Amino acid sequence: MIANLNETKKILAKYDLQAKKKFGQNFLIDSNIINKIIEESKIDKNCGVIEIGPGIGSLTEKLSESAKKVLCYEIDEDMIEILKDNIKTNNVKIIKQDFLKADLSKELDYFSDCENIKVVSNLPYYITTPIIFKLLEEKNEINDFYFMVQKEVGQRLTGKKNSKDYNSLSVAIDFQANARICFFVERNCFYPAPNVDSVIINIQKEQKNYDIDNQKDFLRFVQNIFQLRRKTFVNNVSSQYHINKEEVIKLLEKRGYKPTIRSEELSTAEIVTLYKDFLLTNE
Secondary structure, eight states: OOOSHHHHHHHHHHTTOOOOGGGTOOEEOOHHHHHHHHHHHTOOTTEEEEEEOOTTSHHHHHHHHHSSEEEEEEOOHHHHHHHHHHOOOSSEEEEESOGGGOOGGGGGGGGTTOSEEEEEEEOOGGGHHHHHHHHHHOOSSOOEEEEEEEHHHHHHHTOOTTSTTOSHHHHHHHTTEEEEEEEEEOGGGEESOOSSOEEEEEEEEOOOOOOOSOHHHHHHHHHHHTSSTTSOHHHHHHHHHTOOHHHHHHHHHHTTOOTTOOGGGSOHHHHHHHHHHHHHHTO
16 A cells, blocks of 8 residues: 555545654665565464554554454554554554653453464664564563564674674573574665665574573673673673773683683673673672
């Protein structure tokens, strides 16, 4: 219905609207990309789907045709009017709310007759990371997410050690999930076209047995050791925690690492081990 440039412009003109920068609105206008998202996410009639920021409904329409039920969170009242007028299927529920403020647990009964629930969304770039971490922190059965995100952010979310994309965000994701890039999406697949290309990423939440009591404290440690990328692990830990460099070097040498090692050379599991060593030396 709406997944092309002419139809998108026609819809917006009908309601006398334009894309709103404050909501990060860039509408998908390529039906091939939408079909690839549906195919990649393996949505079927046993599946419930949560969509965040559906906009004018280009993806929503296809989701409603493919899934058993769709739950949309939309903050823009104008977009809700368009969705209600143009989505003709009866398996779509629209909630006017900022997803970051939503209590998702209150809505899960809607999916009681679905075998599984997935999140499939073209995320507004400016709140990509907060949305992802909100979903990872939720205590529920939803653990399979497919997101359209800015290319550079997607590369950092899925970064591996010893690569230029590997940073604190890569570790924070890998600590609690498995992430991969599914495919790339050029900027001309949107209207208006953003200044960057995008990627579809898949994040699958996984309970990994790292035996960490205080997750927030560990994630703060991760941020601190990547604080200044050009500095060594020793220099970052010493400057962020105000402890003697020799203590940090002893901690590293105990595990067989050189004093010159940088954080981007350490895997998530190795960082967890060093974090536990760091806690013991600072008790």
